Amino acid sequence: MYFTEEHDAFRQSFQDFLQKEVVPNINEWEEKGFVDKNIYKKFGEMGYFGLNYPEDQGGLNLDLFYMVVFLEELQKVNSGGFAAAMWAHTYLAMTHLNAEGSDFIKEKYLTPSIEGDMVGCLCVTEPFGGSDVAGMRTTAVKKGDKYIINGSKTFITNGVYSDYLVVAAKTQPELGNKGMSIFVVDRESVGLSSTALVKLGWKASDTAEIAFDNVEVPAENLLGEEGKGFGYIMQHFASERVIMGVNAHARAEFALEYAIQYMSERTAFGKTIDSFQALRHKVAEMASEIEMCKEFNYSIINRLDKGRYVVKEASMSKLMSTKIADGVIYECLQLLGGYGYMEDYPMARLLRDSRLGPIGGGTSEILREIIAKMIIDKKEYKPSTK
Incomplete structure (x- = not known):
């Protein structure tokens, strides 16, 4: 219904690429806490970063179900951190460059990002405000042909080793969310510093707290129009949420497939444990x-691909898919018994990585309130215009 033969062929080729270039290195990257830069170049050479970007920027301009394949297969390498490093670059940082960037920005940052020569990160969350985007304290004051940025960001994926940062800041703090703008900031900018954070999971991704101390940014690095940053961020939150929903159903499916295979080989009381009714019914429920989740998420992607505004459905996707994924992976670990608790098996890492789902990209608590406003209070969120 959603995937063509071309999608299936892409899935197979991407699986082969990941098995050859990524899987053998995952444990090393998990231990080091970051992904080697050369893998970005390999992704770029294969066109994986340009699946949904314009051809004139070096992209392939394909439909969003290629993105779904990309996301689903990344979850199967069993490293939420590696997957996050890839999709945060492609579908967080690069999304803003493409949607709001000038021709200058696209040539300088977007094309090299598609080619894998540059890596980006998106900086919105702050130490004193996560889901409260409107309450951010980072400021950008215009002085001549430059903006001076002061403030801090935290929990930033690719925040240590990225080449540029897409940064949200208040250009007119007195206007609240209507005084927010977005900029591209070069990593080597004077006054910019980052500190790596130690996490429960997502070990392979470099996650950082970033400080801006009188960082000068050329005015030409403004994305879109000054004062419209909040709308841009909200616009892209819908795609980020359904991306996290797809990630969730994919890792849950991976966990269940592994558990089923284990059950077919593990014996107890003279028979394989996949013959015990209590366990079979648990598998049936999880499947x-x-x-x-998959069908709901695919339907959202289908609407998103047609240009529809799906903030309600995307919020529901992230809320429920991440919750279900956590539950499925918890139960799959249980199905492995003591082996589920061992690091030599995939479930321990899956459990840790999955736990970020209900937290990152808008907590479940915040999403429930957003959904409640739309359902109960009849609040309407409308797409922003550049």
């Missing part, structure tokens, strides 16, 4: 939950 049903995953399938519902």
Whole structure:
């Protein structure tokens, strides 16, 4: 219904690429806490960063179900950190460059990002405000042909080793969310510093707290129009949420497939444990939950691909898919018994990595309130215009 033969062929080729270039290095990257830069170049050479970007920037301009394949297969390498490093670059930082960037910005940052020569990160969350984007304190004051940025960001994926940062800041703090703008900031800018954070999971991604101390940014590095940053961020939150929903159903499916294979080989009381009714019914329930998430997420992607505004559905996707994924992976670990608790098996890492789902990109608590406003208070969120 959603995937063509071309999608299936891409899935197979991407699987082969990941098995050859990524999987053998995952444990090393998990231990080091960051991904080697050369893998970005390999992704770029294969066109994986340009799947949904314009051809005149070096992209392939394909439909969003290629993105779905990209996201789903990344989850199967069993490193939420590696997957996050890839999709945060491609679908967080680069999304803003493409949607709001000038021709100058696209030539300087977007094309090299598609080619894998530059890596980006998106800086919105702050130490004193996560989901409260409007309450951010980072400022950007215009002085002549430059903006001076002061403030801090935290929990930034690719925040240590990226080449540029897409940064949200208040250009007119007195106007609240209407005084927010977005900039591209070069990594080597004077006054910019980053500190690596130690996390429970997502070990392979470099996550940072970033400080801006009188960082000078050329006025030409403004994305879109001054004062419209909040709208831009909200516009892209919908795609980020459904991306996290797709990630969730994919890792849950990966966990269940592994558990089923394990059950077919593990014996107890003279028979394989996949013959015990209590465990079979648990598997049936989990498979049903995953399938519902997949179908819902695919329908959202289909609408998003047609240009529809899906903030309500995307919020529901992230809320429920991440919750279900956590539950499925918890139960799959249980199905492995003591081996589920061992680091030599995939479930321990899956459990840690999955736990970020209900936190990152808008906590479940915040999403429930956003959804409640739309359902109960009849609040309407409308797309922003550049």
